[in-house]
Amino acid sequence: MNFNLTIYQNTKSWKLRLIIDLMRLTFVDRLESVNNKMLGLSFGSLGLIYIVMLFGVYIAASHQGLSCKGWPLCPNGVSLPPEKYFFEHFHRMFAIITSTIVIVTAIYAVKKVRAARKFSVVSVIIIIIQIILGMFVVDSKLEPLLVAAHLSTGVLLFATMLTTFLITYRLKAR
Ligand code: HEM
Secondary structure (H helix, E strand, C coil): CCCCCHHHHCCCCHHHHHHHHHHHHHHHHHHHHHHHHHHHHHHHHHHHHHHHHHHHHHHHHCCCCCCCCCCCCCCCCCCCCCHHHHHHHHHHHHHHHHHHHHHHHHHHHHHHCHHHHHHHHHHHHHHHHHHHHHHHHHHCCCCHHHHHHHHHHHHHHHHHHHHHHHHHHHHHHC
16 A cells, blocks of 8 residues: 555544545455464465366376385375386375465464354365375275265365455455
8 A cells, every 4th residue: 555644634523534544544455364364374375276186186197006005105105206107196295285285274264264264274174084094995996886975075175265265366356
């Protein structure tokens, strides 16, 4: 917000306008910056969830679901994977990064953006369930029911994070 003192000198109730503008500076602009951060966090989470889902669907469609037999990481740990389980490795790595950002988004919402609190906390619960399901998918050697549950929970996670994003977007547009 631009703050030019000369505009107040010609105005009748300039003191009142000055107070109102100072209040805008402190409250409205701060609120705007909080909403911008929340918008960025929820959009980042959404993008990451989308990438993890793309990797997952590619793994399933190309029958690479059992290339890494352990959990939570592939045998190479966090270092660069051989071609054999490239996609599985990145599905899991991105799942870890995504979970971290989803948790940060929820903490931020709980502290600063009341309206987006519910859906961002639900997203954290769903992502925990999704990771546990991922473990069962691997352990059960791709039991179809578990793979179906893993896919639909992924879609549900995308939906709750999209709702978080849209709630924040509406707050900003007001
Ligand atoms: C943010 C968390 C995660 C999301 C959103 C996610 C999403 C997905 C999606 C959408 C698929 C495709 C399912 C299909 O088309 O049938 C998939 C597949 C798979 N995911 Fe995940 N996933 C996540 C975390 C994990 C974790 C932590 C593991 C295990 C360590 C895992 C293991 C797998 C495996 C093995 C497949 C392949 C299943 C198959 O070959 O049929 N996922 N995931």
